[in-house]
Amino acid sequence: GVPPERVVVCGQPIHPGAPASLTRHAARRALGLDEHAPIVLVTGGGAGAGPLLEVAEKLDEQLESEVQLAVICGRNERVRQRLEGRTWRRRAQVLGYVADMPTWLRATDLLVTKAGPSALAEAMAEGLPTVIMSALPGQETDNVRYFCGEGAAIWAPRAAQVCQEVATLLREPARAQALAARARAVAHPDSARLAAEALLELAVSD
Numbered sequence: 001g002v003p004p005e006r007v008v009v010c011g012q013p014i015h016p017g018a019p020a021s022l023t024r025h026a027a028r029r030a031l032g033l034d035e036h037a038p039i040v041l042v043t044g045g046g047a048g049a050g051p052l053l054e055v056a057e058k059l060d061e062q063l064e065s066e067v068q069l070a071v072i073c074g075r076n077e078r079v080r081q082r083l084e085g086r087t088w089r090r091r092a093q094v095l096g097y098v099a100d101m102p103t104w105l106r107a108t109d110l111l112v113t114k115a116g117p118s119a120l121a122e123a124m125a126e127g128l129p130t131v132i133m134s135a136l137p138g139q140e141t142d143n144v145r146y147f148c149g150e151g152a153a154i155w156a157p158r159a160a161q162v163c164q165e166v167a168t169l170l171r172e173p174a175r176a177q178a179l180a181a182r183a184r185a186v187a188h189p190d191s192a193r194l195a196a197e198a199l200l201e202l203a204v205s206d
Contacts, residue, residue, distance in 0.1 A: 008198040011188025012121040018102040027107035031070075031100075034091060038170055039068045041108040043119065046097060048076025050114040050134035051159060053083065058159040059112075060089050063167060070108065072098055102126075110169055110176065112162055115140040120147055124187035129179040131156050131165050152182040 018027065028035045040059060044050040056071045063069075069092040073080035076096075083094040098104065105111070105126045113119045115135035120143055123130045130153040135141045147153040154169075156162045169176040188194075 008194070010194040010198065011191035012117050013192040013195050014118055014121045014125060014189075015102055016192065017122065017125055017189065018106040022103070022106055024106060027103050030103060031093075031107055033070070033093070033107055034068055037066050037068050037091070038110070039070060039108045040110050040112060040166055040170075041070045041072070041104055042112045043072040044074060044076065044079075044114050044134075045116040045119050046074045048072075048074035048079055049136075052076065053079045054159045055112060055133050055162050056083055057086070058163050059166060060086070060092065062163045063090070064170070065090055067170065068092065070104065071095070072101075072104065110166060112166065115143040115147075117143060120153070121188065121191070124152060124183040125189035127180045127184040127187070129169050129176040130154070130183065131162055131169075133157065133159075133162050147186065150182060150186050152179065152186050154179070 025035045033039060042052065042056050042059065044052040052071065052073060056069065059069060067090060069090060071083055071092065071094050073083065073095065074097050080094060080096050105122060105128060108128065111123050111128045111130045112133055113123065113130065115132045117139065120130065132144055132153050132155050134157060135144045144155050148155045154165050156165045
């Protein structure tokens, strides 16, 4: 029953992201990462949900040795401790909850994540090739349907599938670039500002 003229579609409000002046190499230096080796970032959102442990271990076992891994476990202390105790085959960083996610997104080449709305919105705004490893029933399955339908992400609900898709994207840069281009096409990087402006206009007009 809301009049259409009172509806403003802004997109999911997200952090403005890393400043445009922050290059990928500078972000890697700031995070203590190798500036030249490919980086795969694995995250399960703030809660560290989804098959984070299994996916991280499988990626470590199966990817080429020069690939770096960064695993952000959020508040999932059990998974963080398990991964910190692991003997890695490659250079890897394991972290808990982080406050500088925009810098991590700027530094990485490829994202593996659950289908949380903020995580996907931020990945699209950054133009990241994204592999979705899990989704909660309801809104997150709709996120999978939308972003994968737009060609902006890849759905891989099993750890072995995640590894296969990640390896393919690293091996075929043109495919990764096409995924990144579709991500940028569906992104709403100014969503928070647009929402604030709409609310301010509404407050002034009323």
